[in-house]
Amino acid sequence: MTQRRRSNQNSSPETELQTPETTGATAMRLIVPLQGIVQGRGGLILGSLIPCALFYFLQLYLKRNRSPNPPPRSTSSANLGELPRTSSRSNLSSRGSIGPVQISVRASSIAKPSDSPYYIGLEKAAEDPYDRLDNPNGIIQLGLSENRLCFDLIEKWVSENLTDSIMGREGGELSISGIATYQPFDGMTELKVAMADYMSQVMGRTVLFDPSQLILTAGATPAIEILSFCLADQGNGFLIPTPYYPGFDRDIKYRTGIELIPVHCRSTDNFMLSMTALDQAFNQARKRGIKIRGILLSNPSNPVGNLLSRDMLYGLLDFAREKNIHVICDEIFAGSNYGSEEFLSMAEIVESEEFDRTRVHIIYGLSKDLSLPGFRVGVIYSFNEKVLAAAKKLTRFSSVSAPTQRLLVSMLSNTRFIEEYIETNKKRIREIYHLFVAGLEELGIRCAESSAGLFCWANMSSLIPSYSEKGELELWEQLLNIAKINVTPGSACHCIEPGWFRCCFTTLSQEDISVVMERIRKVAETCKSSC
Amino acid sequence: MEKENRSRQVLSRIATNDQHGENSPYFHGWYAYERNRFHPTQNPQGVVQMGLAENQLCFDLVEKWIKENPNASICTREGANKFKEIAIFQDYHGLKEFTHAVAKFMEKVRGNRVTFDPDRIVMSGGATGANETIIFCLADPGDAFLVPSPYYPAFGRDLRWRTGVQIAPVDCHSSNGFRLTRAAVEVAYKKAQESNINVKGLILTNPSNPLGTTLDMETLKSLVAFVTEENIHLICDEIYSATVFSSQRFISVAEVIQELEHCNRDLIHIIYSLSKDLGFPGFRVGIVYSYNDIVVSSARKMSSFGLVSSQTQHFLTSLLSDEEFVDNFLSESKKRLAKRHHDFTTGLEQVGISCLKGSNSGLFFWMDLGPLLKEQTFEAELKLWRVIVDDVRLNVSPGSSFHGLEPGWFRVCFANVDDQTAEVALERIRTFVLDNGKKGDEGR
Numbered sequence: 001m002t003q004r005r006r007s008n009q010n011s012s013p014e015t016e017l018q019t020p021e022t023t024g025a026t027a028m029r030l031i032v033p034l035q036g037i038v039q040g041r042g043g044l045i046l047g048s049l050i051p052c053a054l055f056y057f058l059q060l061y062l063k064r065n066r067s068p069n070p071p072p073r074s075t076s077s078a079n080l081g082e083l084p085r086t087s088s089r090s091n092l093s094s095r096g097s098i099g100p101v102q103i104s105v106r107a108s109s110i111a112k113p114s115d116s117p118y119y120i121g122l123e124k125a126a127e128d129p130y131d132r133l134d135n136p137n138g139i140i141q142l143g144l145s146e147n148r149l150c151f152d153l154i155e156k157w158v159s160e161n162l163t164d165s166i167m168g169r170e171g172g173e174l175s176i177s178g179i180a181t182y183q184p185f186d187g188m189t190e191l192k193v194a195m196a197d198y199m200s201q202v203m204g205r206t207v208l209f210d211p212s213q214l215i216l217t218a219g220a221t222p223a224i225e226i227l228s229f230c231l232a233d234q235g236n237g238f239l240i241p242t243p244y245y246p247g248f249d250r251d252i253k254y255r256t257g258i259e260l261i262p263v264h265c266r267s268t269d270n271f272m273l274s275m276t277a278l279d280q281a282f283n284q285a286r287k288r289g290i291k292i293r294g295i296l297l298s299n300p301s302n303p304v305g306n307l308l309s310r311d312m313l314y315g316l317l318d319f320a321r322e323k324n325i326h327v328i329c330d331e332i333f334a335g336s337n338y339g340s341e342e343f344l345s346m347a348e349i350v351e352s353e354e355f356d357r358t359r360v361h362i363i364y365g366l367s368k369d370l371s372l373p374g375f376r377v378g379v380i381y382s383f384n385e386k387v388l389a390a391a392k393k394l395t396r397f398s399s400v401s402a403p404t405q406r407l408l409v410s411m412l413s414n415t416r417f418i419e420e421y422i423e424t425n426k427k428r429i430r431e432i433y434h435l436f437v438a439g440l441e442e443l444g445i446r447c448a449e450s451s452a453g454l455f456c457w458a459n460m461s462s463l464i465p466s467y468s469e470k471g472e473l474e475l476w477e478q479l480l481n482i483a484k485i486n487v488t489p490g491s492a493c494h495c496i497e498p499g500w501f502r503c504c505f506t507t508l509s510q511e512d513i514s515v516v517m518e519r520i521r522k523v524a525e526t527c528k529s530s531c
Numbered sequence: 532m533e534k535e536n537r538s539r540q541v542l543s544r545i546a547t548n549d550q551h552g553e554n555s556p557y558f559h560g561w562y563a564y565e566r567n568r569f570h571p572t573q574n575p576q577g578v579v580q581m582g583l584a585e586n587q588l589c590f591d592l593v594e595k596w597i598k599e600n601p602n603a604s605i606c607t608r609e610g611a612n613k614f615k616e617i618a619i620f621q622d623y624h625g626l627k628e629f630t631h632a633v634a635k636f637m638e639k640v641r642g643n644r645v646t647f648d649p650d651r652i653v654m655s656g657g658a659t660g661a662n663e664t665i666i667f668c669l670a671d672p673g674d675a676f677l678v679p680s681p682y683y684p685a686f687g688r689d690l691r692w693r694t695g696v697q698i699a700p701v702d703c704h705s706s707n708g709f710r711l712t713r714a715a716v717e718v719a720y721k722k723a724q725e726s727n728i729n730v731k732g733l734i735l736t737n738p739s740n741p742l743g744t745t746l747d748m749e750t751l752k753s754l755v756a757f758v759t760e761e762n763i764h765l766i767c768d769e770i771y772s773a774t775v776f777s778s779q780r781f782i783s784v785a786e787v788i789q790e791l792e793h794c795n796r797d798l799i800h801i802i803y804s805l806s807k808d809l810g811f812p813g814f815r816v817g818i819v820y821s822y823n824d825i826v827v828s829s830a831r832k833m834s835s836f837g838l839v840s841s842q843t844q845h846f847l848t849s850l851l852s853d854e855e856f857v858d859n860f861l862s863e864s865k866k867r868l869a870k871r872h873h874d875f876t877t878g879l880e881q882v883g884i885s886c887l888k889g890s891n892s893g894l895f896f897w898m899d900l901g902p903l904l905k906e907q908t909f910e911a912e913l914k915l916w917r918v919i920v921d922d923v924r925l926n927v928s929p930g931s932s933f934h935g936l937e938p939g940w941f942r943v944c945f946a947n948v949d950d951q952t953a954e955v956a957l958e959r960i961r962t963f964v965l966d967n968g969k970k971g972d973e974g975r
Binding site: 148 | 541542543544545546547551553583585587590593594597604605606608611614615617618619620621622656657659660663667668669670671672674688693731762810811812813814815816823825826828829830832833835836837838839840841842843846
């Protein structure tokens with residue numbers, strides 16, 4: 001919705017002739033003499049000419065505006081210059097004329113190159129990736145929350161627990177029919193069982209997950225989208241605390257038509273959500289005519305890395321009940337909780353109290369805690385039968401590949417391996433986290449308090465040329481192009497305070513950290529001397 | 532009750548409407564099968580599944596290849612060294628080797644008469660995801676796509692459910708063997724325009740589901756010319772391209788546009804998958820191939836919602852790059868499909884049941900049980916279908932679920948059962964037809 005409003009303000013060829021100013025002037029030129037006629041001062045000629053002219057202009061105006069508003073088009077579509085600017089309906093009469101073909105409004109806006117630093121940085125880093133030996137001057141990727149710390153454990157598991165092949169065994173014989181044929185689209189039962197148990201283990205065995213309330217999808221990305229399609233209609237909104245994961249803009253906005261209404265969090269609160277701010281955002285959205293259908297949050301939080309307290313979780317449920325909306329908790333970093341604070345899943349809260357669970361939904365996946373983003377495994381966990389029924393049908397478009405399901409049944413059922421993995425993973429993240437944050441502190445850069453996730457949330461506001469989004473982006477560009485490190489600027493995460501940057505450190509080895517710090521130091525010195 | 536009402540109110544329209552289409556007989560037959568599955572020894576009285584277009588005829592070839600190529604899998608001793616690299620790979624462009632292997636395979640299926648650019652290959656969650664994605668890219672809510680009928684029942688879901696796009700059917704008739712003509716398309720197009728419906732394109736399934744026929748060069752050319760003249764899109768769902776088992780070769784739209792000088796390539800898009808040709812529906816490999824750069828870019832970004840597992844990409848790269856295996860597979864598969872098709876159609880002809888003449892592809896045939904209907908209505912067809920599912924215990928699909936105009940036709944899938952089961956199924960139909968034929972005579 002916001003996009004559309006913004007772009008209608010840009011002038012396009014058809015509307016140029018009818019801007020408010022010219023219409024107003026024309027009107028005055030007609031009305032003044034008309035007044036004269038009505039008051040008996042005008043002549044016969046004007047008396048007949050002017051009404052005819054008015055009639056003619058009215059017809060002209062109606063003809064021009066019969067077609068619905070032109071589709072939204074932002075000014076940066078210059079590089080897509082080919083696309084026609086009229087709406088598809090008005091093309092009916094001129095169909096067949098030479099003109100470029102229409103694709104959907106959605107596609108036109110998605111296709112254009114992203115202007116988000118989040119995506120631009122990822123692309124650039126991928127084009128010139130740092131390698132200690134082969135490309136020591138390459139870009140160090142700190143913008144992708146990937147975890148490479150524990151692959152040795154996985155490789156060990158693989159070598160010790162070989163299956164004979166990608167195939168399973170059907171009645172003793174190796175058979176491909178177990179993996180090649182159609183499987184339940186929301187996941188094989190054995191995998192749901194293994195996943196439910198794994199999730200429980202990852203979250204410290206404080207809560208039990210019921211496999212029948214679990215749906216598997218091809219990654220957490222479709223999980224969020226599918227859940228959104230089930231809970232809200234086009235034009236509705238979800239409240240979302242900022243700063244938030246830039247990918248949510250894609251997952252929610254690309255195709256569902258649902259709006260994300262930011263609820264700004266502040267550094268003074270360590271970016272913890274305030275119930276007052278939540279309430280205010282809800283009311284403001286309502287005044288704008290947007291129906292809020294739910295709250296979407298990540299816990300552990302991305303990009304800050306803090307955890308929601310028990311009180312806060314209760315508070316969210318109360319709020320949701322009062323407003324009759326849903327709560328969607330993305331708990332994908334639950335197992336990357338390396339601090340001393342315990343992670344509390346929303347599932348645990350609703351289990352222990354008499355809450356209306358039907359409004360609670362959890363997103364999970366194996367990309368972060370188990371470092372398997374390539375396998376595309378996501379989870380929707382819901383307490384709402386109807387949501388599960390609808391989401392199940394939607395998994396038809398995003399199912400987990402069967403061979404991968406088979407592999408994971410083996411891996412996730414091996415509880416001893418999982419236990420060792422979780423513990424070692426936390427330990428290694430903690431070690432790197434401490435080294436990285438200490439390194440930044442030496443440069444005068446402090447991070448928000450965090451105890452989970454694969455990243456830290458660093459305050460570089462002292463280095464930015466101006467305390468604004470513009471200043472922040474200038475620093476980001478310097479870091480990317482001069483220091484050659486890709487970090488994610490807070491503005492890409494919709495953070496209201498400029499100068500914050502997300503730095504992912506779990507792809508780094510201890511040696512790499514000193515390289516990173518050295519590069520940042522050079523840029524920091526340049527900034528300090530020019531500030 | 533009030534709590535339930537409140538709860539129902541908080542779900543979206545998409546979650547609560549019927550647009551997924553799963554309340555149709557097409558899906559009900561599947562449930563009947565699920566409850567009482569046929570097994571030659573354990574449950575010989577069970578329902579034989581003939582409503583699922585799955586290709587299981589060449590699994591033995593694939594199983595042999597897998598055993599002989601352990602390095603294709605990352606979970607074997609030989610292949611495990613690739614595990615880490617594969618597990619972390621999540622680039623939505625796909626593994627380079629994978630897109631290249633798929634492009635080569637698609638070329639092979641078309642007799643190497645065309646070339647495909649690997650950079651135009653976009654992944655999706657199966658052909659289901661591919662069809663939905665391309666519609667999201669080409670049309671807005673309220674727009675329509677022309678779809679020749681009879682058509683695949685799940686198009687209702689795939690093309691319409693989340694996209695908000697409508698289907699404008701193009702009627703095809705048994706009088707000319709259900710052949711699609713440019714004239715029929717023009718009639719449907721004009722009708723839609725008169726109702727003020729904005730048509731964004733035409734979607735063809737070639738080879739056709741449920742007819743099992745292919746389009747000839749002339750028809751394809753005329754349709755490409757039509758869309759170019761009207762400046763609307765052409766989507767060719769070619770997922771059954773390697774199932775053409777007759778001597779008549781498959782002609783892809785890719786071949787047609789190579790020959791036509793004046794066609795607008797920005798309008799042409801191909802949907803593909805490995806579910807039918809290779810028999811790997813569980814792998815969830817869908818492909819959107821577009822000649823339109825903007826569509827490729829947009830579809831690629833949407834592919835995040837349905838990427839192919841990197842493990843699967845890695846495995847398929849090896850499999851599809853083994854030219855000897857692929858050549859052998861394609862020719863064996865054709866032979867076995869041809870034989871199955873022949874056995875069924877001649878077996879049925881002997882008891883007076885005809886199947887669509889000219890069918891040369893697909894994993895099914897389009898059977899005419901019109902002579903057995905008490906009246907030529909869809910109600911009678913559904914009654915007959917219930918009898919076939921419940922008494923004859925065969926899950927075949929009634930024509931009404933394919934949105935055709937003429938009652939009495941049924942789609943029968945034949946490639947998902949072994950020889951023994953196929954014989955049982957054929958016998959059951961023949962017995963049923965002979966019994967019913969006699970009853971019919973007595974009634975007169």
